[in-house]
Amino acid sequence: MSTTLETRFTSEVGWNWLDSATNSVTRTQGNFRRQASFSSTSTPTVDGVWYQENATLPALSSITHDLANLTQNIYGNDIPIHFASLCSLYIYNRSETRSLVIANTGSTTASNIVSSSFLNLIVPPGGFFTLCNPQADWNISNTRNEIKLQNAFSEPISYDIILTGTLLASPTQK
Numbered sequence: 038m039s040t041t042l043e044t045r046f047t048s049e050v051g052w053n054w055l056d057s058a059t060n061s062v063t064r065t066q067g068n069f070r071r072q073a074s075f076s077s078t079s080t081p082t083v084d085g086v087w088y089q090e091n092a093t094l095p096a097l098s099s100i101t102h103d104l105a106n107l108t109q110n111i112y113g114n115d116i117p118i119h120f121a122s123l124c125s126l127y128i129y130n131r132s133e134t135r136s137l138v139i140a141n142t143g144s145t146t147a148s149n150i151v152s153s154s155f156l157n158l159i160v161p162p163g164g165f166f167t168l169c170n171p172q173a174d175w176n177i178s179n180t181r182n183e184i185k186l187q188n189a190f191s192e193p194i195s196y197d198i199i200l201t202g203t204l205l206a207s208p209t210q211k
Contacts, residue, residue, distance in 0.1 A: 042077040042084055044201050046125055046169045073171045075124060075201065081173035085204040087118045091131065094194045099140070099187040104200070105177050123202040124173035126184070129165040131195035136161055138187040160196075173203055 049070040075083035087107045094100055107118040130137040139158040160166045175181070188194045 040077075042086060043074070044076075044083060044086065044125070045072065045074045046127075046167065047072045048167065048169075073169055075171075075173065081124070081171075082203055083124050083173050083201055085118055085120055086199070086201050087120075088197070088199040090197050091195050092198065094137070094186055094188040094196060096188060096191045096193055099185055101183050101185045102198070103183055104202075105182050105205075107200075119205040120177050120200070120202045121205045122173055122177060123170070123175040123200060125167070125169045125199070125201045127165065127167045127197075127199040128160055128186070129197040130160040130162060131197065132162050134162050135188070135190045135192065135194050137194050137196055138189065139166065140185045140187050175202070177202075 047070070049068065051066070051068045053066045075081070077084035087109050104120045104123060107120070109116045109118050128137070128139065137160040139160065158166060184198075184200075186196065186198075
């Protein structure tokens with residue numbers, strides 16, 4: 038059986054200015070929308086997806102996802118996911134009261150995928166963080182291979198994470 042992967046990212050912000058005197062007449066409105074679509078049959082080739090829905094980060098802890106060595110459980114089978122490059126990163130913080138931190142790994146060599154510099158981003162309660170690279174060229178290397186999530190609170194935080202990119206060529210993945 039042959040399969041292909043189709044993915045799409047859409048980002049949209051819209052606004053309306055209302056006349057406060059009448060509260061009904063739209064004075065001006067706007068929309069800022071961007072969309073990117075990717076396929077395993079187009080250029081760049083995006084042929085891998087890895088995700089966790091409603092994952093739990095225990096209290097006062099962290100988790101480091103190694104982008105070159107992930108596993109996806111599909112229909113009871115563990116499928117290895119080894120990204121060669123990353124195209125998109127999406128993280129949603131399901132907590133209503135606690136912030137989730139996306140950080141470097143804490144080692145002497147920074148190893149986040151975005152750059153080889155240290156990273157410290159806060160995803161607010163109920164917030165989301167999206168990065169999308171239409172070129173799919175955030176290459177995974179020994180110094181750019183990890184995403185670390187931290188919970189500085191005494192209660193667990195639930196989150197969703199979705200990654201898309203190009204897989205390393207491997208007989209177990211094709």
